Amino acid sequence: MEEKLDYIKLASNKPKGKRPYFHDDPAVERVLNITMAIAGELAVMRERMDSIERLLEKKGVVTREDIETFVPETKEQEEQRQTWHAEYIGRVLRIVQQEQEELENPDKDLEEIANDINEM
Amino acid sequence: MSARNLPPVYNKIAQHAVFPEMNHDERARYNFLANLNKHLAHVSQGNKVAFENRVAPNFEKEHGRKITSTAELKEAISKDAHYQVWSSLRRSTMEMRQQAGRSIVLRQAEELRDKVKALNAGKDSLVLDDSVEVPAYLLACDNHIMPGSYHTELIEEDVTPAANYDTGLFVTTAGLLGRYSDGGGKAIVSWVKKTYPDFNPKRILDIGCGMGHNVLPIAKAFPDAEVIGIDTGAPMLRYAHARAMDLGITNVKFMQMDAAKTSFEDESFDWVQSTMFFHETGGKSIYRIMDEVYRVLRPGGLTLHIEQPQYTDDMSLFEKFIRDWDALYNNEPYWSKMHDIEPIELMESSGFKKEDFMQIGAKAENDLADGSETADEPEDHGRSPIWNVFGAIKN
Numbered sequence: 001m002e003e004k005l006d007y008i009k010l011a012s013n014k015p016k017g018k019r020p021y022f023h024d025d026p027a028v029e030r031v032l033n034i035t036m037a038i039a040g041e042l043a044v045m046r047e048r049m050d051s052i053e054r055l056l057e058k059k060g061v062v063t064r065e066d067i068e069t070f071v072p073e074t075k076e077q078e079e080q081r082q083t084w085h086a087e088y089i090g091r092v093l094r095i096v097q098q099e100q101e102e103l104e105n106p107d108k109d110l111e112e113i114a115n116d117i118n119e120m
Numbered sequence: 121m122s123a124r125n126l127p128p129v130y131n132k133i134a135q136h137a138v139f140p141e142m143n144h145d146e147r148a149r150y151n152f153l154a155n156l157n158k159h160l161a162h163v164s165q166g167n168k169v170a171f172e173n174r175v176a177p178n179f180e181k182e183h184g185r186k187i188t189s190t191a192e193l194k195e196a197i198s199k200d201a202h203y204q205v206w207s208s209l210r211r212s213t214m215e216m217r218q219q220a221g222r223s224i225v226l227r228q229a230e231e232l233r234d235k236v237k238a239l240n241a242g243k244d245s246l247v248l249d250d251s252v253e254v255p256a257y258l259l260a261c262d263n264h265i266m267p268g269s270y271h272t273e274l275i276e277e278d279v280t281p282a283a284n285y286d287t288g289l290f291v292t293t294a295g296l297l298g299r300y301s302d303g304g305g306k307a308i309v310s311w312v313k314k315t316y317p318d319f320n321p322k323r324i325l326d327i328g329c330g331m332g333h334n335v336l337p338i339a340k341a342f343p344d345a346e347v348i349g350i351d352t353g354a355p356m357l358r359y360a361h362a363r364a365m366d367l368g369i370t371n372v373k374f375m376q377m378d379a380a381k382t383s384f385e386d387e388s389f390d391w392v393q394s395t396m397f398f399h400e401t402g403g404k405s406i407y408r409i410m411d412e413v414y415r416v417l418r419p420g421g422l423t424l425h426i427e428q429p430q431y432t433d434d435m436s437l438f439e440k441f442i443r444d445w446d447a448l449y450n451n452e453p454y455w456s457k458m459h460d461i462e463p464i465e466l467m468e469s470s471g472f473k474k475e476d477f478m479q480i481g482a483k484a485e486n487d488l489a490d491g492s493e494t495a496d497e498p499e500d501h502g503r504s505p506i507w508n509v510f511g512a513i514k515n
Contacts, residue, residue: 005274007226012219013268017261017451022198022207032205033212040152040216047148087223094219095212113260114453118403120256 008090014098018109033095041088127154127294128488133287134299137366138235138359140225140283149220154291156213161500163206164442170202171438190441197441211449214265217291221284222267229280236279239362246361247375254352255378257402257454265451270330270353282331282359289333295488296505300367303484303505304395304426305334309341310485311509312391316422321345321390325416327379327409328397332360332372334426338393339364339372345390350377380408387418395426396507399447399455406458407469414470417514423472424511426482431459463510472512479510 021029056062072078090097108116130150133139171193179187179196187193197203225232240246254271262269270281289301297303312319322345326335329349339347351357354376361374377383379397392413398406413423431440440459447456464477484505499506 005226005229007223007229010226010267010274011223013222015218015262015265015267015451016269017265017453020207020211020449022204022211024199024204029208032208033215036156036209036212037216040149040156043152043155044145044148047151048144051144091219091223094215098215107261110261110448110451110453111456114448114456117257117260117454118457120260120402120404 008087009097012090012094012097014101016107017113018107019098019102020110030095030099034092037092037094041092125158127151127158130154130290132295132299132488133290136363137239138232138279138283138362140232140287141228142224142287146220146224150287150291153213153217153220154294156209156216157292157500158294160206160210160213161498163209164500165498166202167197167206167442168438170200171197175200175203187437190437190444193437193441207445207449210445214292214450217288218264218266218284220291221288222280224287225280225283226274229275229278232279232283233275233277236358236362237277239365240358243361243365245370245373246357247373248354248357249376250354252352252376252378255380255402255405257405258352258400261451261453263400263451270351270356273355277358279355279359279362281353281355285356286331286333286359286363293505296486297484298487300336300487301333302337303486304482304507305337306485307482308334308393308395308424308426308509309337311480311482312422312424313341319391319422321422323389324348324391324393325350325384325389327392327394327413328400329360329374330356332356332364332374334395335372335393336364336367336369339369343371345371347372349374350379350382352376352378380405380412382412382416384416386415387421389416390418390421392417392421392423393425396428398425399428399452399458402454403457406454406461406466410466410470414472414514419514421514422511423514424509425463426507426509427463428455428459429481429506429508430463463508467510467512471514473515476512476515477510478512479508482507482509 023029023032072081130147175197176187179192187196258269258271266281266284268274268281272278272281274280286301289297293301298306321342324338324342324345324347326338326347326349329335329351330353332349335347335349339345349360349372351360351374357374357376364370364372364374398409401409417423429443431443444456446452447454463479464474467477468474
């Protein structure tokens with residue numbers, strides 16, 4: 001059987017070609033990227049809540065109390081929740097992973113590549 | 121009515137049998153990113169203001185003269201806070217788009233591969249050739265910062281590079297290419313039909329066809345023609361073929377070939393087309409590819425190439441600089457060199473005649489436009505579907 005892809009790690013891979021940094025201190029770039037990823041996930045959550053609220057309103061089946069007291073009820077539910085967290089963290093900390101990949105496997109910068117390509 | 125043209129919600133994108141399964145949050149993530157792209161097009165307008173009010177005056181004060189080259193401009197603006205934050209947000213948004221797309225397709229890589237295989241089984245209209253090498257210019261960096269680019273196979277018979285591309289184009293362009301991302305192909309069909317109403321091509325070649333999104337409208341418009349799309353990326357071709365099968369377009373053959381050295385006979389096509397292809401090639405290859413276009417085109421045949429807008433003498437240094445941003449920071453490096461080539465000279469060097477050269481402007485045809493897009497939007501350089509088309513009739 002084919003080995004399953006580690007899609008969480010692979011999804012956050014860096015592309016070939018040195019990453020540009022635009023701020024004087026790369027730390028600013030790093031923090032901004034993490035912050036924007038969190039901003040994105042907050043938007044995703046907001047959209048999901050919007051769907052849920054509209055459906056609840058439409059169908060009138062779940063109370064606020066039901067939601068407040070809910071905990072995972074099966075092993076499968078527990079695993080789904082934890083996988084979500086693992087994916088979430090992989091996504092938010094993408095830039096740290098990519099900097100590590102660059103450290104392990106340094107790239108040329110794009111102007112150098114453009115010059116190389118111009119000779120290809 | 122909104123003061124801004126809102127991007128279409130992601131669920132408007134056209135579905136087909138090999139389109140990746142997407143859950144609620146994955147669609148929501150793409151909604152966020154499409155909106156962020158739109159937003160940053162507005163933030164980008166601040167670069168011109170920062171340049172005119174801050175960067176240029178500071179340079180003049182320091183050097184006693186004006187900025188005279190894009191290299192000087194780049195050095196000066198790279199210290200500007202607005203340019204820095206816009207640039208890093210734009211880069212970050214594109215990285216997030218790749219991360220989002222890959223997290224969708226990689227978790228279902230085997231399922232996608234199997235769906236594609238089922239649709240492609242027993243068909244002679246998909247011709248892969250593993251002796252075809254990925255050109256060096258595509259190996260130098262990952263275009264569009266897609267990790268693994270068009271060719272990398274993470275599993276046997278992988279199609280995820282194409283599936284990722286298919287899901288994300290709608291996000292990067294905020295839906296302006298339409299539900300099937302085929303606004304470029306549709307625009308060229310309309311122009312050809314209007315300009316040459318009697319043109320009835322029997323054999324059409326699309327070079328660098330990728331996932332086939334722009335060749336399908338051509339095949340649909342000329343159903344009696346034999347249409348061939350070539351590309352070096354096997355994952356793209358597998359996916360393109362399965363996608364075309366499911367969409368009911370059966371007169372396209374997808375073949376793995378390098379556009380610089382095809383196996384087609386001399387003068388065997390009535391029309392040779394490329395769409396947003398040449399700027400992803402290389403400085404020598406571009407001439408070899410154009411030679412090949414000339415060779416396979418029959419006398420009287422038509423060739424057209426949709427590209428980024430050319431740089432003109434009356435274009436400001438600032439505009440040239442900002443148009444180059446995607447070239448260097450969204451990994452399309454050859455674009456930063458290609459705009460120094462005059463398309464007319466490129467074509468003449470392969471044998472096309474000066475008097476047969478043509479150049480037109482084109483804009484994507486968008487089946488999602490519903491008349492609510494009334495706001496006057498800034499052009500998002502490198503992203504807006506407003507193109508230059510160059511070509512010739514071979515005589």
